[in-house]
Amino acid sequence: MGKDECKTMLDALNKVTACYRHLVVALGSTSDSQNLREELRKTRRKAQELAAANRTRLTASLKDKTTTKDDRVEYERLWVLFSSNMDLLEVDMKRSLELGQDFPLKVPTRHLIATGMTGSTTAVAARAMSVQNMKYEADSNVDTADLRELRTEIGQVSRMMEEMEMKVQVAPWAVEAKQEPGAELKSNMSVGDSSVGVISICDEEPKEDEAGEREAGSGTFCAVLVFAVILLVAGVLGYLVVSMS
Incomplete structure (x- = not known):
């Protein structure tokens, strides 16, 4: 007491x-x-x-x-x-x-x-x-x-x-x-707020995947473009060498 x-x-x-x-x-x-x-x-x-x-x-x-x-x-x-x-x-x-x-x-x-x-x-x-x-x-x-x-x-x-x-x-x-610092605030969070937080996180994850796919696609296109330029330069140099000989 x-x-x-x-x-x-x-x-x-x-x-x-x-x-x-x-x-x-x-x-x-x-x-x-x-x-x-x-x-x-x-x-x-x-x-x-x-x-x-x-x-x-x-x-x-x-x-x-x-x-x-x-x-x-x-x-x-x-x-x-x-x-x-x-x-x-x-x-x-x-x-x-x-x-x-x-x-x-x-x-x-x-x-x-x-x-x-x-x-x-x-x-x-x-x-x-x-x-x-x-x-x-x-x-x-x-x-x-x-x-x-x-x-x-x-x-x-x-x-x-x-x-x-x-x-x-x-x-x-x-x-x-x-209690740990902020424990009062955590205990006052409602279930609804938690659900909204989970939904928000779930909605954000696909967006991150889509962004990653776009970045991967852009990287592949750049690599192909660079390879094509190299082939074109090599072809021009080869033609010049043949012509001069």
């Missing part, structure tokens, strides 16, 4: 951090609004709560002397995934800070950026945090307060990562992956 619990918690963290990244992309776009900023704040705090829970659970499991060798290998793999997730979260939080500074909501004539994002982003955050119909009250000082909180939280995430590395000595390069 320990490993299953860790996997479940890590999966929840992955979903929330992915949601946060999706929301960050909308900053400064036509989808930017006070609701978006509030959703970003709620989502990143939810991610930090899950991160703290994951860190506590994984740290306890890795420091447990009774953990079997096989279980420790699995916990180390989860730890590496967790660390990578935290790195991405910190990067997105810093990006959110920069965009929030460049595109303050209180400036009505700001220049929007073309992100391709349109419409409301509330549903995305709601699905990630299991909350429906998220609505927030207006706050005239939302920019200043939120950016100040965001700076503080970025520092907290950085310190959390430093403490993680000090408490648990896990070398990422020493952890072996359970």
Whole structure:
């Protein structure tokens, strides 16, 4: 149950951090609004709560002397995934800070950026945090307060990562992956796509044979032509020799 619990918690963290990244992309776009900023704040705090829970659970499991060798290998793999997730979260939080500074909501004539994002982003955050119909009250000082909180939280995430590395000595390069690179993509290929690929390959093979036959025919014609020219030159030379004698 320990490993299953860790996997479940890590999966929840992955979903929330992915949601946060999706929301960050909308900053400064036509989808930017006070609701978006509030959703970003709620989502990143939810991610930090899950991160703290994951860190506590994984740290306890890795420091447990009774953990079997096989279980420790699995916990180390989860730890590496967790660390990578935290790195991405910190990067997105810093990006959110920069965009929030460049595109303050209180400036009505700001220049929007073309992100391709349109419409409301509330549903995305709601699905990630299991909350429906998220609505927030207006706050005239939302920019200043939120950016100040965001700076503080970025520092907290950085310190959390430093403490993680000090408490648990896990070398990422020493952890072996359970699947080969690209295994996820291969497993997602449908049978129909595979059939189409096979059909395409089968269709291409006769074309290659036909091309080979054409090349072989061209080579034979060239050889005959060269041989005929040689015979003609030999005949002319023979006639000249006979005439001169």
